[in-house]
Amino acid sequence: MGSIDLKVVFKKYGIKNTVQRQAVYNYLTDASAPITAEQIYMELTQSESDAMNLSTVYRILDLFTKKGLVLKSNLQADGKSTYEMNHMEHRHHLICVKCNSIVPIKGCPLEDYEKRLGESTNYQILEHHLEILGICPKCRK
Ligand SMILES: [Zn+2]
Ligand SMILES: [Zn+2]
Numbered sequence: 001m002g003s004i005d006l007k008v009v010f011k012k013y014g015i016k017n018t019v020q021r022q023a024v025y026n027y028l029t030d031a032s033a034p035i036t037a038e039q040i041y042m043e044l045t046q047s048e049s050d051a052m053n054l055s056t057v058y059r060i061l062d063l064f065t066k067k068g069l070v071l072k073s074n075l076q077a078d079g080k081s082t083y084e085m086n087h088m089e090h091r092h093h094l095i096c097v098k099c100n101s102i103v104p105i106k107g108c109p110l111e112d113y114e115k116r117l118g119e120s121t122n123y124q125i126l127e128h129h130l131e132i133l134g135i136c137p138k139c140r141k
Contacts, residue, residue, distance in 0.1 A: 013067040020052055024060045028070060033102045034082035034093070037061055090127075096136035105132070 006025060010017045027040050041057045061083050064070035071086045078100060092105040110128055118125045 009069075013069050015063060015067055015069070020056060021060050021063075023052070024057060024064070025069075028064075028083060028085050031084065033104060034071075034073065034084040036080045036082055038080070040083075092130045092132065094132050094134060094136075096139055097133050098135055098139035101136055101138075103136075 006022050007017050009025075010021065015021065023044055024040060027043060028035070037054065037057045040061075041052070041054045044052055044057070061070060061072070065072045065083070068086060070083050072081050072083055074081055080100075082102065090108055092108060094103045094105055095101070110130065114125050114128060117123065
């Protein structure tokens with residue numbers, strides 16, 4: 001399922017189509033929050049019959065990032081990079097400092113602020129980053 005579409009997607013981004021790349025892509029598409037290379041690796045080695053090593057996962061993620069298919073960021077409290085599909089939408093995240101889980105926040109609270117700041121400083125505002133750290137309900141128990 002979806003393999004024909006994936007070939008088209010990969011072609012559009014100039015990425016050679018391989019089974020391993022498809023597996024990483026599919027896993028990222030299904031993920032509801034940014035994930036680390038280790039998480040992808042763990043998941044894929046459990047479900048795929050083809051063994052993929054961690055450096056292969058990193059290489060694929062690097063390629064996807066370079067081609068703009070995937071966004072890489074350092075959201076995790078322990079400094080590990082996370083990856084998510086590049087949906088071209090502006091997003092913020094809630095991060096648990098205990099278990100490192102990441103939850104996307106809907107909407108942006110800074111839109112008006114950005115506009116006013118641009119007007120008052122005469123800056124052309126390009127972007128901003130905002131991550132909120134906390135302790136998730138599970139870890140509070
Ligand atoms: Zn937590
Ligand atoms: Zn924002």
